[in-house]
């Protein structure tokens with residue numbers, strides 16, 4: 529899949545939507561109106577969008593506790609998401625999921641997940657379904673497991689990676705190495721300090737990319753997805769990145785160096801990197817991107833107003849949707 533102008537503009541719009549969604553949530557959470565715990569994705573946008581640019585609604589993703597960016601990149605409705613995070617009745621999960629359990633099966637978004645390392649086994653399960661339903665000829669569907677540097681130390685993840693290789697299923701493991709697992713540095717907690725090499729040791733192609741470079745992430749994803757769709761099996765992408773906010777909203781971040789975030793905002797901003805690339809090759813005029821910026825701000829504003837005005841779930845809905853009915 530080549531990136532023509534339309535796809536490039538769409539990728540920028542999605543990254544910008546994630547950024548403004550998160551910047552606005554940062555402000556709204558401080559008002560105390562949003563229930564529950566929230567982990568912001570700002571800073572990591574190029575990873576979600578670079579990966580999901582190669583996926584359709586028929587492909588699956590499994591997300592993490594830091595899942596808003598994955599949802600938006602996979603095409604979930606922004607107003608439905610905002611209402612969900614505000615706990616409103618007509619949110620994407622009827623207000624019962626909130627930030628950390630948001631899902632949208634119609635978009636192949638199988639769910640955020642509060643269990644670190646809980647996603648990859650689900651993604652391998654979805655990949656087994658993709659493999660069983662593979663068309664006799666042509667390309668199959670794929671399943672992506674997003675996870676952080678912290679998740680790569682979990683036993684569930686080791687089992688999932690091994691099983692994906694043994695069964696040769698179309699799973700793509702995407703590790704977003706943002707340098708921290710809660711307050712613990714990846715340099716300390718990842719014993720070998722090399723997530724890519726560890727993944728390769730399971731017997732699959734694995735590559736490390738600059739996660740603030742949309743084009744680098746996308747190129748790696750093209751390789752991984754071509755392999756998975758053709759039936760050749762799983763791959764891993766480790767994307768080095770950073771989060772512009774704390775682990776959760778309210779985290780004082782005493783474990784980060786003085787000026788670290790300011791420095792990273794100046795040097796690792798995927799939106800600025802994208803703008804610089806398309807300006808250098810002349811593919812997109814800055815004015816077109818400015819117009820997207822303005823439209824996104826209006827969209828987020830409307831989503832927050834709609835969420836605030838939306839009704840809460842009624843008490844009678846408290847015990848529905850607890851178990852799935854077949």
Ligand SMILES: Cc1ncc(C[n+]2csc(CCOP(=O)(O)OP(=O)(O)O)c2C)c(N)n1
Pocket residue numbers: 592593594642643644645675676677678679680706708709710775
């Ligand atoms: C099994 C499990 N252990 C611990 C936690 C507590 N916890 C929540 S997020 C987190 C850190 C995850 O770090 P990482 O995978 O790097 O993701 P990031 O927060 O950086 O996106 C931890 C330890 C949890 N939710 N689940």
Ligand SMILES: [Mg+2]
Pocket residue numbers: 676677678704705706707708709710
């Ligand atoms: Mg991390």
